[in-house]
Amino acid sequence: MIVELAGEVRRGRAIDARDATVDPSGLFEAIRTGEPPVRSSLPPGPVHEHVGLVELGMHLPLRTALAAAARSRGVLTEFDDAIARLESDIAAIDPGSVDLGPARERAAAAGQDLAALRERVATLRGHVDADRTAGRPTDAATADLREAVTALSEAETDAIAAEQALAAAERGARAARDDRDRRLGLADRRDNLVRRARTVLAERTYPRFRRALDALPVEASAGEEPADFEGAVTAAALAVTRIAALRAPVVVVDGPFSRPVEARAALDAPVVLV
Amino acid sequence: MLLVVTFSTEARQSLRNSCRAHPAVAIRRLGRAALCRETELGALLALRLRAKHPDDVVIELTRPLNEFADVPERVREAARAFEDREFPSTSYANFASGTAHPGAEDLRDVDL
Numbered sequence: 255m256i257v258e259l260a261g262e263v264r265r266g267r268a269i270d271a272r273d274a275t276v277d278p279s280g281l282f283e284a285i286r287t288g289e290p291p292v293r294s295s296l297p298p299g300p301v302h303e304h305v306g307l308v309e310l311g312m313h314l315p316l317r318t319a320l321a322a323a324a325r326s327r328g329v330l331t332e333f334d335d336a337i338a339r340l341e342s343d344i345a346a347i348d349p350g351s352v353d354l355g356p357a358r359e360r361a362a363a364a365g366q367d368l369a370a371l372r373e374r375v376a377t378l379r380g381h382v383d384a385d386r387t388a389g390r391p392t393d394a395a396t397a398d399l400r401e402a403v404t405a406l407s408e409a410e411t412d413a414i415a416a417e418q419a420l421a422a423a424e425r426g427a428r429a430a431r432d433d434r435d436r437r438l439g440l441a442d443r444r445d446n447l448v449r450r451a452r453t454v455l456a457e458r459t460y461p462r463f464r465r466a467l468d469a470l471p472v473e474a475s476a477g478e479e480p481a482d483f484e485g486a487v488t489a490a491a492l493a494v495t496r497i498a499a500l501r502a503p504v505v506v507v508d509g510p511f512s513r514p515v516e517a518r519a520a521l522d523a524p525v526v527l528v
Numbered sequence: 529m530l531l532v533v534t535f536s537t538e539a540r541q542s543l544r545n546s547c548r549a550h551p552a553v554a555i556r557r558l559g560r561a562a563l564c565r566e567t568e569l570g571a572l573l574a575l576r577l578r579a580k581h582p583d584d585v586v587i588e589l590t591r592p593l594n595e596f597a598d599v600p601e602r603v604r605e606a607a608r609a610f611e612d613r614e615f616p617s618t619s620y621a622n623f624a625s626g627t628a629h630p631g632a633e634d635l636r637d638v639d640l
Contacts, residue, residue, distance in 0.1 A: 351583050434535035434584060438560070441537050 255285070255503050255524060256293040263293070267524035268514035269503070278507045278528050282307035285502050285526075296524075298502035301326045305491045305498070309507035314487045314494075317480050320463060321455035323498035329459070333451040340444040347440075349433035357420045364413040371406040378402050456480050459497065466493040470520055471510040495521045529555065530564040531588040532574045539581035546573050563590070598640055602630055 256265045260274035271281070284292040285306065298306060301322035304314060378399040385392045457479060464476035467485075470492055474485025483490060488509070495504050503524035511517035517525045534540040540560045547554035547562050553570050556563040564570040566589070578585040595604055606629040613623050624631050 349583070353582070430583070431535060431586065438535055438537065438540075445537070 255295040255526075257281075257284075257295075257526070258291045258293060267503070268518035269526045270514045271526050271528050276528050278307060278309055278505050281526065281528065282505050285505070295503065296501040299326055299500070301494070301498045302500060302502050302504070305495045305500075305504060306502065307505045307507070308488050308491045308495070308509060309505075310488065312487055312491060314491050316483060316490055316494075317452060317456040319491070319494045320459045320480060321452040323463075323494050324455040324459040326499040327497075328499075329455060331451040331454055333447045333454075337444055337447050337451065340440050340447070344437055344440050344444065347433050347437045349430045349437065352423070352427040352430050354420070354423050354427060357416075357423045361413075361416040361420045364409070364416040368406075368409045368413045371402065371409050375399065375402045375406050462497050463490075463493050466496040470496065492521060495523050498523070500524070529566050529590050530570045530574050531561060531590050532564060532577060533561040533586045533588070534577075534581070534584060535560075535586070536581060536584040539577065539584040542577055542580055543585075546577060603635065606630060 255267070255269065256263065257269065257271075258264070259271050259276060264271070281291070284290065285295050286298050286302070288295055288297070299322075301319065304319040304322060378395065381395040382392050382399055385395050460476070460479055467474050467476050467489065470489070472486065472489035472492060474483070474489040474493075476483055492506075492509070500523040503526050504521060505526050505528055506517060506521075507528045509517060509527060511520065511527065514525060514527050517527055532543060534543050543560070543562055544557075547557050550569070550573060553564050553567070553573060554562045555565060564574060574585075574587045578587060593599070606624065609629060610620055610623055620632055623629070
């Protein structure tokens with residue numbers, strides 16, 4: 255990695271940044287994105303997300319990190335073929351997008367026009383009745399009424415057409431939804447297998463993790479399985495770093511190493527001490 | 529009620545989060561679907577979910593089925609009689625044939 259700190263360009267796989275004022279998370283992000291103060295760095299893999307920044311108070315999902323470490327070394331599981339098949343089945347589904355909003359809006363507008371016209375017809379009928387009762391000529395009012403009734407009839411036809419168009423669009427959308435349904439089912443099966451793969455990877459990597467913990471200048475007790483781990487989260491993170499194949503550097507804040515080369519050797523990964 | 533149905537893992541998770549945040553709105557949580565109160569808040573949450581996941585959210589307006597108002601007697605009768613049939617393994621087709629009960633073909637394309 256090449257990084258600029260305290261006005262100085264530093265390069266290598268074991269960098270000491272303890273003399274510079276560095277924001278550890280900022281440096282971690284810069285390593286991940288390749289942005290300043292990092293000038294160049296190998297891109298991080300998935301395990302880096304979990305152990306790329308080792309500091310007090312950090313969160314580490316141990317099983318997930320162990321599985322990621324195993325994957326970084328190319329470890330396979332009996333679930334991988336099935337997972338790959340499901341991924342390709344999922345990718346093959348192309349449901350198509352159906353926007354029913356405009357059809358719904360047209361149907362609603364047609365319905366509203368209808369309601370307004372019905373009201374108008376009722377009102378005009380009232381005018382005709384009023385004129386008749388009062389003995390006034392009804393011609394004008396009747397003409398108005400006739401016009402309104404015609405408009406109403408047209409609006410009823412339009413409303414039916416809009417409703418039918420909406421219903422047809424709904425039916426059309428159903429096929430796309432069937433595809434999405436199928437895809438959801440496949441995604442659930444895939445996620446299930448990914449979880450099972452993660453579990454076996456974590457279990458099978460655990461002995462290696464336990465040996466790594468023993469080799470590091472940290473206090474922790476590994477036990478037989480991930481649930482048994484007792485100790486500082488940072489200790490676990492350092493052990494995961496040691497067993498993973500990391501390309502991008504790990505930022506270690508206030509770690510148990512006095513010199514960067516010592517950290518680099520112990521962690522078997524590029525490292526920046528902060 | 530509003531029935532909200534999701535069609536992707538992301539939409540399903542958003543629905544779960546929404547129901548958790550507004551427990552008074554979600555009457556029945558059904559995993560990838562939920563029955564919600566037919567209120568403006570219910571509609572807001574449903575529409576917002578659909579805006580967030582276009583194509584992966586369906587919103588229906590439902591009402592309880594009143595079989596006495598909404599369903600013809602011949603259908604109600606057939607349902608009762610079929611449930612009371614002598615042999616559980618009898619299919620509806622076999623059960624109805626030779627009786628006055630309507631066959632499935634007679635009912636299939638008739639809207640309620």
